[in-house]
Amino acid sequence: MFTSMPFWILNILHFGNLWGLYLQITNAPKYIAEVVGFNLRDSGGLAAMPHLTRMFMGLAYGNIGDFCKKKGLPTKFIRKFFVIFSHIIPGILLIGIPFVECQPTIVxxxxxxxxxxxGAxxxxxxxxPQDLAPNFAGSIFGIISFIGGTTGFIVPAITGAFINHGNTIANWTWAWIIGGCMYIGSGLIFILFxxxxxxxxxxKKEDDDA
Structure with a gap:
């Protein structure tokens, strides 16, 4: 497993995904409240909208994926095409956040x-993980989640290093750009490799049992 290039490419893809998610989950409320000047927590259900949208869109994408398979589209095409939605587009949107400045509705x-x-x-x-090794999909997911989970403290640390110099849009800009580039970079690596x-x-397990 650990000498498998596709396994490590998957790790990169998952790491980039969790980087972007943790950036939004842990830092977006602070950015919107303290820099943009809009408190999501005081706006009722709006604070939950990103997470609810991701959940429902995930269900929709699942159905779309099933439809694509029934139409005979190759699994490789499905995985790489939908990376455009799971990674590339979110990355572009994150990079755009600091450039709309203090416009809470747009942010x-x-x-x-x-x-x-x-949600894709x-x-x-x-x-x-299920594509690469159905017999070890659970183990693979555990490993990539452990590695990707390190973004839970890496992202706040890097963001903090930028905003320690002042809680301004200029200082936040690089946090959003890095997050967007992690999404886009990891997505492009998966599309290519x-x-x-x-x-x-x-x-191996099947062969040994036989």
Missing amino acids: VALLITSMGVN AVLTNLQN GSTKQQEWNK
Whole structure:
């Protein structure tokens, strides 16, 4: 497993996804409240909209993926095409956030849209473990989630390093750009080098039993 290139490409894809998600979950409310001047928590259900949108869009993408498979589209095409939605588009939207400056409606719309289209992760980094090794999909997901989970403290630390010099749009800009680039970069790497081919090490258990 650990010498498998597709496994490590999947790790990169999942890491980039969690980087973008943690940036939005942990830092977006602070940015909107303290820089943009709009408190999401005082706006009722609006604070939950990004997460609800992602959940419902995830269900929709799942159905779209099933439809594509029934139409005979190759799994490799489905995974790589929907990376455009799970990673590339969210990355572009995050990069755009600091450039709309103090316009809360647009900032919130960008965040909701970013989280929503990222629901396509159900067809990309969340599904690729099953492609590579169905016998070890659970183990793969545990490993990539452990590695990706490190973004939970890396992202706040990096963001904090920028805004320690002042809680301004200029200082926040690089946090959003880095987050967007992590999305886009990891997505492009998967599009170029990712695989959906079942790996040889998945068959070892079956061969031994035989």
